[in-house]
Amino acid sequence: MSDYKYSIEAKNVNKIFYKKSIEINALTDFNIKIKKGSIHGLLGPNGAGKSTFINILGGLVKKNIGEVRICGIDIDLDSKLSKFKIGIVPQELNIDPFFTPAELLELQAGLYGIPKKNRKTEEILENLRLLEQKNAYARTLSGGMRRRLLIAKALVHSPEMLILDEPTAGVDIDIRASVWNYIKKINKLGTTICITTHYLEEAEQLCDYITIVNKGKIIKDDSKKNLLEIISKKTVKFIIDQNKNFCKGLEKYNPIYKNNEITLTYDKQKTNLKEIINILNRNNINFIEIETQESDLEDIFLKLIRQ
Ligand code: ADP
Ligand code: MG
Numbered sequence: 001m002s003d004y005k006y007s008i009e010a011k012n013v014n015k016i017f018y019k020k021s022i023e024i025n026a027l028t029d030f031n032i033k034i035k036k037g038s039i040h041g042l043l044g045p046n047g048a049g050k051s052t053f054i055n056i057l058g059g060l061v062k063k064n065i066g067e068v069r070i071c072g073i074d075i076d077l078d079s080k081l082s083k084f085k086i087g088i089v090p091q092e093l094n095i096d097p098f099f100t101p102a103e104l105l106e107l108q109a110g111l112y113g114i115p116k117k118n119r120k121t122e123e124i125l126e127n128l129r130l131l132e133q134k135n136a137y138a139r140t141l142s143g144g145m146r147r148r149l150l151i152a153k154a155l156v157h158s159p160e161m162l163i164l165d166e167p168t169a170g171v172d173i174d175i176r177a178s179v180w181n182y183i184k185k186i187n188k189l190g191t192t193i194c195i196t197t198h199y200l201e202e203a204e205q206l207c208d209y210i211t212i213v214n215k216g217k218i219i220k221d222d223s224k225k226n227l228l229e230i231i232s233k234k235t236v237k238f239i240i241d242q243n244k245n246f247c248k249g250l251e252k253y254n255p256i257y258k259n260n261e262i263t264l265t266y267d268k269q270k271t272n273l274k275e276i277i278n279i280l281n282r283n284n285i286n287f288i289e290i291e292t293q294e295s296d297l298e299d300i301f302l303k304l305i306r307q
Helices: 050-057 079-084 101-111 121-127 143-155 173-188 200-206 224-232 273-282 296-306
Strands: 006-019 022-035 039-043 065-070 086-089 161-165 192-197 209-214 217-223 233-240 256-258 261-267 287-294
Touching (some): 006 050, 006 192, 022 050, 039 173, 039 200, 050 086, 050 161, 050 192, 065 079, 079 086, 101 121, 101 143, 143 161, 143 173, 173 192, 192 200, 217 224, 233 273, 273 287
Parallel strands (some): 086 161, 161 192
Antiparallel strands (some): 006 022, 209 217, 233 261
């Protein structure tokens, strides 16, 4: 079954945890579609439910209700095959310190029942720039190398989809960029990618599609392009000292004139508020007050990031 359109399709997934008989709604009516071939981000603060969803995909957490398909396969009907379709890179760097990268990948290949002749240990280590370290104990590897080793481990069975849970949380900035490059490279080679992150910047840099999650619910789900357009729009209202219904030069800011108010919309990536003020000045329009308004999505992002 390789003629599927979505690598992940989740419908109405709910997960409740119980902690000392208190209900925690980790996921509520979670609906998501991840397009085959895309890089899809789950963006949300700590505790949003991102790892819970990933763990349901990997069979580590059981959902209460809902349907999940991985590469077209219902996880309740064939959990073994559905797990084979994905490789998951966990958030924690939990690597046995006494294994070498080569041993670790061979062991993993054994777990997946891959015959020796079909294994790609050297090739994978080379792709992740770990070939030189292939026989070094894992405990001697740097943080960045360990992260790459976990990615390598998740790629051993050539999954159709790679899922990375917070791939750069607690990682140095320069290592972060190299992890991003690997993810992009693997995607270009045809693997669908899903990452979870609480960094807006990471989602912006990497993803084609972004699902914003908070408190177990999906707040927004769209292409990055559409989301960025919404984020970058800003509205400004000038209260001026006269009644106006036209001002030369403001046409491109979709002006709305009402008595002594002018409301404008602009793209804050491209336009500086000063440019607009200069136009008003050139037309001898004095303003008494300025009110600016960010778009809704920015509010959501700011709230998410502040938490
Ligand atoms: P995220 O990965 O977005 O930070 P998680 O999926 O880890 O969020 O957690 C979502 C919520 O579920 C949190 O409130 C967390 O405390 C709770 N939770 C996660 N795993 C368990 C568990 N095994 N037992 C009880 N509560 C859990
Ligand atoms: Mg998490």
